């Protein structure tokens with residue numbers, strides 16, 4: 041096992057490395073963001089704190105829920121289109137994934153790429169080191185020509201790292217409609233930032249959930265078996281575990297509401313009664329009134345026009361816009377365009 045370098049811890053053997061960026065600051069940022077969020081009006085807890093070990097496992101359960109169509113819809117598109125994507129490169133590539141989680145969907149692309157090229161370098165970036173360490177051994181077992189260079193850290197850290205690291209053409213994956221956690225200006229600036237780390241032969245594959253009827257969205261985000269409610273209450277339990285909080289998760293109800301105008305599913309925890317919760321490590325007592333909300337997540341949905349606008353104003357052309365059979369979810373292949381030139385779209389045999 042290699043020593044620590046550059047504010048990170050490196051775990052390495054010949055086909056696997058896990059580089060933990062600034063993980064020592066994770067607890068610090070949890071503490072400062074929880075203090076800022078629970079002393080703000082309205083109260084909020086950032087959704088990236090969903091993904092501790094327990095939260096990552098609950099999210100895997102969500103992906104199996106009948107109401108949560110996103111994962112199945114996206115996987116169906118990837119199964120149909122993965123080979124097409126893999127054939128768009130002329131050289132072995134680096135497959136970079138933002139928010140890789142369990143890498144279940146990624147296997148579809150890994151298999152397609154290993155059918156085209158005899159080696160593949162996979163760079164998963166995820167806030168949860170445990171998710172990265174959990175998924176790697178099986179991938180390495182199943183794919184002998186795969187090397188994994190995992191990065192545990194925030195997206196921004198990962199982007200900086202990618203820019204400095206790879207010589208190969210890059211296919212960057214941002215699946216699952218994780219872009220939806222950013223508001224529209226936030227998504228624009230993040231995708232622009234991605235663009236600055238890309239060359240013209242690189243591609244960005246973006247999974248984006250589409251605007252649709254309220255009923256379908258509210259049941260996807262507030263399922264009848266209460267798994268998503270548990271996912272949200274786990275945030276309170278995480279504060280109890282890591283910051284000495286005294287939350288009673290059952291003293292909060294969960295709700296997901298679709299704001300049709302904004303195209304955003306807003307997730308919140310609502311206090312069932314007047315209560316004061318002590319968070320010992322922050323020496324903080326947080327007062328809640330009955331009915332008071334804690335904002336936990338935004339999940340923005342897109343129309344085709346909004347996807348085109350996102351590409352246009354971030355330096356990309358939409359090379360492909362693929363939909364599932366029920367037109368509920370989209371997978372988009374974004375091609376970088378020259379700053380002030382026509383897009384260099386991939387045409388047959390180019």
Ligand code: AVJ
Pocket residue numbers: 102110216217218219220221260261268337338339
């Ligand atoms: C992982 C952010 C894409 O917003 O759909 C699932 C997380 N939240 N159910 C989403 C989530 C509630 C999911 N993302």
